[in-house]
Amino acid sequence: MLLILPYxxxxxxxxxxxxxxxxxxxxxxxAVRTIGVTLMLLHLWAKDKARRQAGEKPNAPWYIKAxxxxxxxxxxxWATPAPQEAVRTGKxxxxxxxxxxxxxxxxxxxxxxxxxxxxxxxxxxxxDMFAPNPAQIDFWVDSExxxxxxxxxxxxxxxxFLLPLPNKYAQERYRKYFERANDEGYTYLWPLFAxxxxxxxxxxxNPPVSVRLxxxxxxxxPPDKPQWKDYNKFMxxxxxxxxxxxxxxxxxxx
Numbered sequence: 001m002l003l004i005l006p007y008x009x010x011x012x013x014x015x016x017x018x019x020x021x022x023x024x025x026x027x028x029x030x031a032v033r034t035i036g037v038t039l040m041l042l043h044l045w046a047k048d049k050a051r052r053q054a055g056e057k058p059n060a061p062w063y064i065k066a067x068x069x070x071x072x073x074x075x076x077x078w079a080t081p082a083p084q085e086a087v088r089t090g091k092x093x094x095x096x097x098x099x100x101x102x103x104x105x106x107x108x109x110x111x112x113x114x115x116x117x118x119x120x121x122x123x124x125x126x127x128d129m130f131a132p133n134p135a136q137i138d139f140w141v142d143s144e145x146x147x148x149x150x151x152x153x154x155x156x157x158x159x160x161f162l163l164p165l166p167n168k169y170a171q172e173r174y175r176k177y178f179e180r181a182n183d184e185g186y187t188y189l190w191p192l193f194a195x196x197x198x199x200x201x202x203x204x205x206n207p208p209v210s211v212r213l214x215x216x217x218x219x220x221x222p223p224d225k226p227q228w229k230d231y232n233k234f235m236x237x238x239x240x241x242x243x244x245x246x247x248x249x250x251x252x253x254x
């Protein structure tokens with residue numbers, strides 16, 4: 001709450017700064033968690049060693065066993081894939097394992113203590129990339145940056161297909177971010193995304209005044225069907241550059 005107060009109603013700044021802070025916070029959290037787990041394991045190892053030296057039969061305390069069972073239950077519930085959309089919405093009748101997936105999705109994934117534990121601890125995970133409905137759309141984005149004097153500049157957002165392997169490793173996060181920044185369910189990211197592109201192509205003597213984002217996509221066809229070669233394209237957002245916000249970014253990252 002204290003983080004949000006200085007921003008007032010300017011949630012765009014909050015999202016922008018939060019986006020910059022998240023990697024730092026996640027890194028610190030991961031480091032603290034790793035240190036904590038390491039210390040806990042060392043403590044358990046020392047206790048186990050002392051018990052062995054005393055001739056006691058090694059055995060984990062009941063609460064450790066209970067925690068392991070609880071953790072495995074949470075991970076299993078959350079990592080179990082969601083049913084197909086048609087089955088989930090009732091448009092198609094579930095078959096075979098669909099009954100289990102629907103039951104898990106409706107009754108287990110909605111348990112609040114389970115969700116709280118997974119998200120607060122950072123142990124949540126999902127493997128929807130692989131099953132039951134792997135990603136079937138290849139998409140990328142470019143933009144047209146328009147400057148005050150009317151000139152235009154083409155900007156290609158990092159596209160993994162065109163990058164050498166070392167660059168892919170370092171820049172894969174850009175593709176992952178665009179999965180959200182082009183989605184109709186995340187329209188609040190669009191102005192932030194476009195504003196960042198304006199900053200990357202900034203010229204203080206001739207500042208950008210507009211950024212047009214164009215989405216390119218096609219569906220990846222099954223192996224037994226011919227693959228489309230041409231991408232569909234659609235200019236899905238035009239951003240009128242806020243010069244005050246752009247100046248803030250210049251001051252923040254001179």
